[in-house]
Amino acid sequence: MTNNITIIKIGGNVLDEPAALAAFLAGFTALPGAKILVHGGGKIASGIGQRLGLTPQYVQGRRITDDATLDLVTMVYGGLINRQLTAQLQALGCNALGVTGADGNVLPALKRPAGEVDFGWVGDPSPERCGTELLGAWLQQGLTPVFAPLTHDGQGHLLNTNADTIASVLARALTGRYRVRLLFCFEKKGILENPDDDHSVMPVLNREQYRRLQAETAVSGGILPKLDNAFAAAAAGVEMVVIGSAADLIANFAADSVCGTLIQV
Amino acid sequence: MTNNITIIKIGGNVLDEPAALAAFLAGFTALPGAKILVHGGGKIASGIGQRLGLTPQYVQGRRITDDATLDLVTMVYGGLINRQLTAQLQALGCNALGVTGADGNVLPALKRPAGEVDFGWVGDPSPERCGTELLGAWLQQGLTPVFAPLTHDGQGHLLNTNADTIASVLARALTGRYRVRLLFCFEKKGILENPDDDHSVMPVLNREQYRRLQAETAVSGGILPKLDNAFAAAAAGVEMVVIGSAADLIANFAADSVCGTLIQV
Secondary structure (H helix, E strand, O other): OOOEEEEEEEOHHHHOOHHHHHHHHHHHHHOOOEEEEEEOOOOHHHHHHHHOOOOOEEEOOEEEEOHHHHHHHHHHHHHHHHHHHHHHHHHHOOOEEEEOOOHHHOOEEEEOOOOOOOOEOEEEEOHHHOOHHHHHHHHHOOOEEEEOOEEEOOOOOEEEOOHHHHHHHHHHHHEOOEEEEEEEEOOOOOOEOOOOOOOOEOOEEEHHHHHHHHHOOOOOOOHHHHHHHHHHHHHOOOOEEEEEOHHHHHHHHHOOOOOOEEEEO | OOOEEEEEEEOHHHHOOHHHHHHHHHHHHHOOOEEEEEEOOHHHHHHHHHHOOOOOEEEOOEEEEOHHHHHHHHHHHHHHHHHHHHHHHHHOOOOEEEEOOOHHHOOEEEEOOOOOOOOEOEEEEOHHHOOHHHHHHHHHOOOEEEEOOEEEOOOOOEEEOOHHHHHHHHHHHHEOOEEEEEEEEOOOOOOEOOOOOOOOEOOEEEHHHHHHHHHOOOOOOOHHHHHHHHHHHHHOOOOEEEEEOHHHHHHHHHOOOOOOEEEEO
16 A cells, blocks of 8 residues: 555657657656556557558547457557567666556456447456456566557457556556556646647646536547546546656656646546 | 476467467367467468568578568567467466567567678577566466567567577476476478378487488478477477477377477487
8 A cells, every 4th residue: 555656658749759758768767666657559550550551440430440450459559569668668677568458367348339339349448357466466576567558358359448548447446555646648748728828737637627628628639538537547546647748747757746737536 | 396387389370270279279278287378470470561561571591570570570479469369368268478578578689690691680589598587477376478479689679589499498498497398389290201291290309310301301491490499498408399280289288198299309
């Protein structure tokens, strides 16, 4: 209960820039204590998908994971990105272990039932089913799990899973065992009061403010599921949930101060 | 020292046939005791490489791993095949952990020095540098490591590595700690005395017989590195080294009898 763990989620804006990635990985490695890295896919998957002649499939404007897309993300997220990150962290002295939710069954998920939209091979994991015992054992062994955004259905299929959701579910599952600090890295320095003003970072965002920003459409699009995942983690007792830029979060976190936007319930 | 471990290497002839693979994985899961699976790549990597517009690079008839090929095998071996095998084994109740040599630094390697041929991103691992402590801890946790044919150089690069070599190196590294049984699965029922007669399987092959078969060109090509890896393991004290077909090896191994060709030093 007294052990700290830091869970950091990075996305395309870090993964797509070699210099930013190298700086991030060095900072991540230097963070003391147990830690977990969760990564998304960035533009890399789309680029390779194009070269393979795959056309992204959309139903009612929502992207779906058909068989070919599942193979693509398994190759790119579970292979190229995850394996390279692991090798790069090892070179820095961070004892990384690159996993999907299928490894050691640490993150099983339910295939999302087809409703108005059939999302295909998409999985929704839950904190209750997370293999916290094994995760805890790996952390005790000094390993740093690096999660690709993939889970599995326990019936032999991998499932495409939102990386923010994986980070949030891991944080919720480990709360109680650890004092969990969850950092979501994205392209801004935090949640902006005014989306046109990069200097309007809100130091704190609570649910009421979140509702207000939504009503004012100051937040919309891809940031909404990220914020929902952040609030779900904060509501579940995760000690600290912050959204901001990778460079700021790592630099300030090492100095034990907070940067970016702190999520409060 | 009294614990048994079974290390099985499978290649394209199993991976490329869904029915053969399903039967193999069920048999593998049913094997009692600690076990490790090592897989190659089969035709899958070549097919995806073609779709990506990659042309295999050869120098003096030897295939080399350039940057694009390393990315390809990282995606296909480390991602598609390894992650799918892990999910399929989980569905059967085998607690698989899909790894490359970079994970937990269990199998570091030296990038092969450029001699007459520069093989590119190719790595040669050694039993001495294998992370047997961590491997042993994983096995104690009930995990079944599934190795993709990739190692790393400790400087941030993955390295393409022969799957037979990985199986042999793991077997040699774990000998002493475990009674190791090493099975190489390939497309024949064993080493053939007469390459044109599938019924001429040799029950035992020793070094002298191996030299004779080479002189008679009864063995040649891809089987030579496999046999060299097999003899290296037997010479290092690996208790049992067998080469044969996946179906026969699994069936007979479960019945505690030997099928295929037993390698003797």
